[in-house]
Amino acid sequence: MTDRSVSRGRSNRRRTRWAAACAGLALSLTGALQGQATAAVPDAPTPPRPPGRILDVPLAATGGLLDPEASPAGANDWSCRPTRKHPRPVVLLHGSAANAFNNWSMLSPWLKQQGYCVFAPNYGGTPGSPFQATGPIAKSAREVATYVDRVLKATGARQVDLVGHSQGGGPTPRWYLRFEGGTNPAHPKRNKVRSLIALAPSNHGGSVSGIGTLTTKLGLNPTMSALVGQAWSDQMPGSEMNQKLDRDGDTQPGVRYTVIATRFDEFATPYTNNFLTPGPGATVRNILIQDICPQDISEHLSLAYDTNAAQLVRNALDPAHAQPVRCGLSLPVLGG
Numbered sequence: 032m033t034d035r036s037v038s039r040g041r042s043n044r045r046r047t048r049w050a051a052a053c054a055g056l057a058l059s060l061t062g063a064l065q066g067q068a069t070a071a072v073p074d075a076p077t078p079p080r081p082p083g084r085i086l087d088v089p090l091a092a093t094g095g096l097l098d099p100e101a102s103p104a105g106a107n108d109w110s111c112r113p114t115r116k117h118p119r120p121v122v123l124l125h126g127s128a129a130n131a132f133n134n135w136s137m138l139s140p141w142l143k144q145q146g147y148c149v150f151a152p153n154y155g156g157t158p159g160s161p162f163q164a165t166g167p168i169a170k171s172a173r174e175v176a177t178y179v180d181r182v183l184k185a186t187g188a189r190q191v192d193l194v195g196h197s198q199g200g201g202p203t204p205r206w207y208l209r210f211e212g213g214t215n216p217a218h219p220k221r222n223k224v225r226s227l228i229a230l231a232p233s234n235h236g237g238s239v240s241g242i243g244t245l246t247t248k249l250g251l252n253p254t255m256s257a258l259v260g261q262a263w264s265d266q267m268p269g270s271e272m273n274q275k276l277d278r279d280g281d282t283q284p285g286v287r288y289t290v291i292a293t294r295f296d297e298f299a300t301p302y303t304n305n306f307l308t309p310g311p312g313a314t315v316r317n318i319l320i321q322d323i324c325p326q327d328i329s330e331h332l333s334l335a336y337d338t339n340a341a342q343l344v345r346n347a348l349d350p351a352h353a354q355p356v357r358c359g360l361s362l363p364v365l366g367g
Contacts, residue, residue: 043153054255072251080357081141081341088336097144098159099153102134105143106151110187113148118191119225119350120182123151124175124204126197126335127233127262128162135197137336137366138344145345147188153179155203155262163196165260168272171198172206176213192226192348196335197299198262200229200290206276208283219285219312227239228347230334234290234307236268236275237299243267268304284312289347291340295330295363318343324358329366336366 035163094101106123113120121142125134131151143149155171156163164171179191193204204227207213215221238244241265246252252264265272281289291304299305309315320327320340331339339358346353359366 038332051323061081061341076264080203081338087137091136094163095130099130103112103132103139103151105140106149111148113186113188117147120148120150120186120188124195124199125163126199128345130161130163134335138341148181167261168202168206168265171203172211175207188223189300193224193290194228194344198233201232201234216284227340228289228344230291231296231299231331233266233299235247235304236266236273240297240300265302280310281307282310286313288315293334294321295327298331323356327361329361330363333364333366337361
């Protein structure tokens with residue numbers, strides 16, 4: 032070996048050691064800045080974080096416009112059979128004026144990677160339109176009921192878990208649970224749904240940062256609904272739909288409810304309207320994402336692409352194996 036080769040080898044080794052040291056320092060600083068510095072647990076398996084990428088949201092939004100009927104990656108494999116580890120299929124319900132592809136292109140493939148059977152319908156809109164979940168809440172709930180029955184029949188499962196965003200985590204699944212056969216109050220063990228996990232749900236209406244309050248006071252909600260769909264009026268605080276839905280309490284016996292809200296919600300406002308009060312036989316966990324990850328600045332839309340929230344979803348799906356959330360920075364609109 033020549034002196035030049037020896038010198039080059041030593042130089043490469045120094046660069047390797049320097050790169051490793053820098054990488055270690057970067058990880059340490061990232062952990063400190065993002066609240067990820069937690070004590071290591073020997074031999075404890077650590078589930079992977081969701082793959083938060085800066086282009087996820089714009090790519091999903093573009094795909095949802097170009098092909099509104101497309102399923103997000105990982106979803107709607109009708110040959111999927113639940114396992115002993117994950118015995119319940121997960122049904123993802125998108126929000127108002129969204130669709131399955133643009134709402135769930137991060138969470139769907141990640142849950143599939145974790146071993147879940149994942150299903151994601153479009154509902155509440157004209158077939159082929161990119162803007163779904165705009166129709167009356169009661170009608171949307173009936174569509175969800177039909178879809179859940181199809182999932183149960185195809186998979187052979189006894190129950191499903193619902194994960195929803197905005198309308199899809201709030202009034203539509205709650206209407207399905209109460210009025211469209213999702214639960215059996217006399218025999219809760221026969222419920223078709225075990226858990227409802229909601230991201231920024233409009234459970235008790237949302238004022239859309241005050242715009243809805245103004246349209247309500249001016250009597251303009253019928254006009255708004257004629258333009259953007261009945262779901263607008265139905266989701267206003269104090270609407271006829273909300274009054275009927277809330278009349279006998281927020282929950283149904285035998286269902287586990289998890290609400291994940293953000294302080295920076297600009298649609299389901301005030302964000303405290305997201306939260307539920309448990310009734311007999313139900314459990315509720317209300318979570319403000321900033322209480323878990325103070326640096327999280329996701330708002331209403333980006334919460335579906337928030338990797339911190341996704342870890343909370345996983346914990347709610349499998350509470351017996353819940354893991355501490357490894358917090359990362361999550362941004363408005365883009366998530367992370």
